[in-house]
Amino acid sequence: MAYHLAPLQNLIDQFERMQGIGHKTAQRMAFYVLGLSDEEATAFSQAITDAHTKIKQCKICCDLADDELCPICKDEKRDRSVICVVEDPRDVYAIERTHEFKGVYHVLHGAISPMDNIGPEQIRIKELLARLGDGEVAEVIMATNPTVEGEATAMYISRLLKPMGITVSRLAYGVPVGADLEYADEVTLSRAIEGRSLI
């Protein structure tokens, strides 16, 4: 018997399919499930079904939502004249954690990447343009990742929006707070010099 029992092997396979989870970790996770009480195992299984069925995309910003609209789009206090464009729902949470941004978001669900066959039609650019028609939006902040794909996406969208008279801005590049200047790469450092501000 070189293999696990079928139901156990199946569960290990399920865990192993996740990115960054190796065989040993998947096995440890499956044994964790075996060690749960009946109620705990049911709750775990239910949590997966619930997360998958109850979470949809917000009709406005394409962020995750458990209703027609996401909590941010529903919030009357958010400033609808500023839209922050991000690649992924996780980026929304990252920015929300700063408690600095009071506007609304737009989630692209990806970035333009010809290498992976992802063009402008494969991400939620159409949905973003649909939000800009009524003239309520004054500024769009591009907060795509500082990668080649993120940059290309930001450039592509900014070229579409500028003729519409909308201010398009980009997150500042620079040295991360708390990091050591010595270890900053050349590109980051030259962007930090370029974007220097008066004190």
Add this chain to the structure above:
Amino acid sequence: MAYHLAPLQNLIDQFERMQGIGHKTAQRMAFYVLGLSDEEATAFSQAITDAHTKIKQCKICCDLADDELCPICKDEKRDRSVICVVEDPRDVYAIERTHEFKGVYHVLHGAISPMDNIGPEQIRIKELLARLGDGEVAEVIMATNPTVEGEATAMYISRLLKPMGITVSRLAYGVPVGADLEYADEVTLSRAIEGRSLI
């Protein structure tokens, strides 16, 4: 909105409860679930329920089983006169991978550890003794972990079995194959010298 949507947060919490899974990994895993198709999510949820409900303990060796008996205890070709005693079902898989051992197993589900309030009654020693009554068993190999608890458990069981006329052996200690002698700790190295064999 500093927190995730309730169904998502619940799923993250479920993953985070696993040993060795931090918040970032749990979040990544939950987002992986959101990205699954309906069928995949159902299969994942079902795999958890299945593994938990279908896997029981073998009536003979206390290893995991999806039936009354585990595949090894069912196997007519296994040598029932040699029992290998391990702490955990994972250890059975580890030994099976060597394809060296043709006997049967006994899974203790733990080791004696007074620090954690685990005495001989909390692990499956009673079940092991019940298997030895008919005189069919000639040798018991103690393959508990090479830790203080594993050692103590092996000693405790061997003292119970010796009066019954059963040979009790222990896995060899020594330097791991492929390792560098320079980095072996003193205890392992002195056990390796002690247990040296003629070539």
